[in-house]
Amino acid sequence: MKRIKAVLITGRSYSQGMGIEFGKLSQQYRRIMNYCEMNEEDMKEIGVTAGSLVKLKSRRGELVLKTARPLQEVPRGVVFVPYGPWINKIIDEETHSTGMPSLKGIEVEIEPAEEHRAEGREEGGERLE
Amino acid sequence: MSEVRDVVCPFCGCLCDDLVILVEEGKIAGVKNGCALSITKYLNYNRERISKPMVRKNGELEETSLEEAVNRAAELLANADYPVSYGWSNTSCEAIATGIELMEEVGGVIDNTSVVCHGPSVLGVHEVGHPTCTLGEIKNRADLIIYWASNPLQSHPRHLSRYTVMARGKFRKSRDERTLIVVDVRKTYTARVADYFIQIQPGKDYELLSALRTAVRGEELEQEEVAGVKREHIEEVADLLISCEFGVLFWGVGLTMTGGKYRNIDLAISLVRDLNAYTKFVMMPMRGHYNVVGANAVFTWQTGYPYAVDFSHGYPRYNPGETSVTDILVRGEADAALIVASDPASNFPRKAVEHLSRIPVVLIDPRWTSTTDIAEVVIPTAMLGIEVEGTAYRMDGVPIHMKKVINPPDGLKPDVEILRMILDRIRAMRGG
Numbered sequence: 221m222k223r224i225k226a227v228l229i230t231g232r233s234y235s236q237g238m239g240i241e242f243g244k245l246s247q248q249y250r251r252i253m254n255y256c257e258m259n260e261e262d263m264k265e266i267g268v269t270a271g272s273l274v275k276l277k278s279r280r281g282e283l284v285l286k287t288a289r290p291l292q293e294v295p296r297g298v299v300f301v302p303y304g305p306w307i308n309k310i311i312d313e314e315t316h317s318t319g320m321p322s323l324k325g326i327e328v329e330i331e332p333a334e335e336h337r338a339e340g341r342e343e344g345g346e347r348l349e
Numbered sequence: 350m351s352e353v354r355d356v357v358c359p360f361c362g363c364l365c366d367d368l369v370i371l372v373e374e375g376k377i378a379g380v381k382n383g384c385a386l387s388i389t390k391y392l393n394y395n396r397e398r399i400s401k402p403m404v405r406k407n408g409e410l411e412e413t414s415l416e417e418a419v420n421r422a423a424e425l426l427a428n429a430d431y432p433v434s435y436g437w438s439n440t441s442c443e444a445i446a447t448g449i450e451l452m453e454e455v456g457g458v459i460d461n462t463s464v465v466c467h468g469p470s471v472l473g474v475h476e477v478g479h480p481t482c483t484l485g486e487i488k489n490r491a492d493l494i495i496y497w498a499s500n501p502l503q504s505h506p507r508h509l510s511r512y513t514v515m516a517r518g519k520f521r522k523s524r525d526e527r528t529l530i531v532v533d534v535r536k537t538y539t540a541r542v543a544d545y546f547i548q549i550q551p552g553k554d555y556e557l558l559s560a561l562r563t564a565v566r567g568e569e570l571e572q573e574e575v576a577g578v579k580r581e582h583i584e585e586v587a588d589l590l591i592s593c594e595f596g597v598l599f600w601g602v603g604l605t606m607t608g609g610k611y612r613n614i615d616l617a618i619s620l621v622r623d624l625n626a627y628t629k630f631v632m633m634p635m636r637g638h639y640n641v642v643g644a645n646a647v648f649t650w651q652t653g654y655p656y657a658v659d660f661s662h663g664y665p666r667y668n669p670g671e672t673s674v675t676d677i678l679v680r681g682e683a684d685a686a687l688i689v690a691s692d693p694a695s696n697f698p699r700k701a702v703e704h705l706s707r708i709p710v711v712l713i714d715p716r717w718t719s720t721t722d723i724a725e726v727v728i729p730t731a732m733l734g735i736e737v738e739g740t741a742y743r744m745d746g747v748p749i750h751m752k753k754v755i756n757p758p759d760g761l762k763p764d765v766e767i768l769r770m771i772l773d774r775i776r777a778m779r780g781g
């Protein structure tokens with residue numbers, strides 16, 4: 221299977237901010253949050269398109285997310301995921317004596333993960349902007 | 350339909366104080382002047398509200414009286430050896446002050462959300478201080494604005510129109526009187542409206558800040574390219590910075606969450622200090638939660654430290670990395686937690702959440718979240734800035750009175766009253 225290395229950055233977005241207000245247990249929040257944005261060339265390289273499922277592996281764990289067409293251009297080698305409960309499962313708890321875990325700049329490997337579709341992971345990637 | 354004017358928005362650190370809320374039959378029917386985030390907040394704040402206090406019995410949360418929930422919370426916190434408290438950025442300064450008193454009483458640790466957002470900024474500022482000013486001054490005077498690793502059009506939507514490039518100030522009246530520079534890994538929405546967009550490689554902020562300092566000082570840059578940015582571009586930007594009349598550097602958590610953390614901030618401060626040899630230059634972190642600055646302020650005036658304060662020795666100690674709640678949970682040391690207006694079960698790294706779910710958690714929060722699932726005691730509250738009034742601090746440190754717009758649902762009290770009840774109960778249990 222094809223896979224690439226990338227740098228994971230998490231961040232806030234309009235949709236994520238609004239999603240919180242719809243309620244964190246709501247379907248809407250789940251639909252909005254559960255996605256990642258990658259550069260198109262990187263998606264081609266591992267043979268996925270917007271809407272495909274991919275697996276992100278960090279040294280702390282792995283996570284299956286839906287890919288979405290970037291609304292804000294993502295450079296090659298970078299993957300963006302909105303800050304929230306999903307991505308926090310794979311971020312590094314090491315704070316280097318600052319209290320702050322590394323929420324940006326985490327090394328990950330990305331590979332296609334269509335086999336997880338049956339697990340209800342196809343929700344996600346709806347943006348409100 | 351009635352209108353409540355000059356309402357302060359309880360969402361982001363901009364604390365916009367010009368909202369008009371339309372009220373019909375005691376309910377919010379509309380919002381004027383707000384951005385999409387504030388409108389969504391006002392129109393949805395009542396979703397997934399918790400209506401009654403709850404305690405966990407045989408693994409299930411069961412509704413109970415406020416008195417029983419307060420008693421249970423008091424017992425859990427008073428009997429713990431090393432309780433921790435976290436949250437505090439989405440509540441009033443009055444509640445924060447009471448929370449600090451409570452954690453001092455039980456000899457625990459109190460921390461706020463800065464630990465996972467601008468904590469490193471605070472650490473950087475500790476080293477040498479930082480030149481800053483109010484947003485009003487920036488609105489009236491700034492002719493050059495930098496957003497570094499910050500995307501305000503998404504995170505603080507009215508920042509540009511109220512305080513910076515799109516604002517009509519006393520001395521800078523239109524967009525073409527101000528230059529906007531955006532430094533980011535992605536070409537964000539904010540980058541699209543910038544005059545200069547500097548696309549930086551991820552995690553290379555320290556390198557680019559160093560290169561800019563070199564160029565500002567008029568020294569030669571040896572490399573053709575730094576952090577993915579061409580030398581000519583760096584020199585051009587350095588010239589712009591030197592030649593402005595009043596510059597401001599706003600930085601986001603993009604600078605604090607990557608490797609380097611507070612060292613990045615240290616260097617950003619050095620750059621701004623260098624620039625002050627040529628012109629007026631100030632800086633300000635883009636604070637997220639609407640009262641996170643208030644949390645830092647109240648913590649500091651009451652304990653001497655802005656976050657991560659440990660009372661277990663009987664006096665306040667501060668050593669982020671050791672006394673920060675993230676680290677304490679990851680090390681598995683806390684044996685009870687008081688969470689106020691926050692959802693660490695969603696926002697902390699997995700290892701911290703795992704420990705949190707093993708210890709009794711007292712949660713004071715208006716809505717259901719992932720943290721409700723692991724809480725032992727849940728006490729719902731009325732919402733600040735919507736249902737109750739109180740004080741919050743804007744991102745530039747200006748305290749603002751948050752208005753009440755409508756009545757809270759029956760039986761819901763402000764955080765400050767609930768915390769006071771728990772504290773009084775603990776003191777009564779201890780005979781004093």
Ligand code: SF4
Pocket residue numbers: 358359360361362363364365382383384385386387505506507508
């Ligand atoms: S910019 Fe922030 S404070 Fe202002 S209205 Fe929008 S969410 Fe509220």
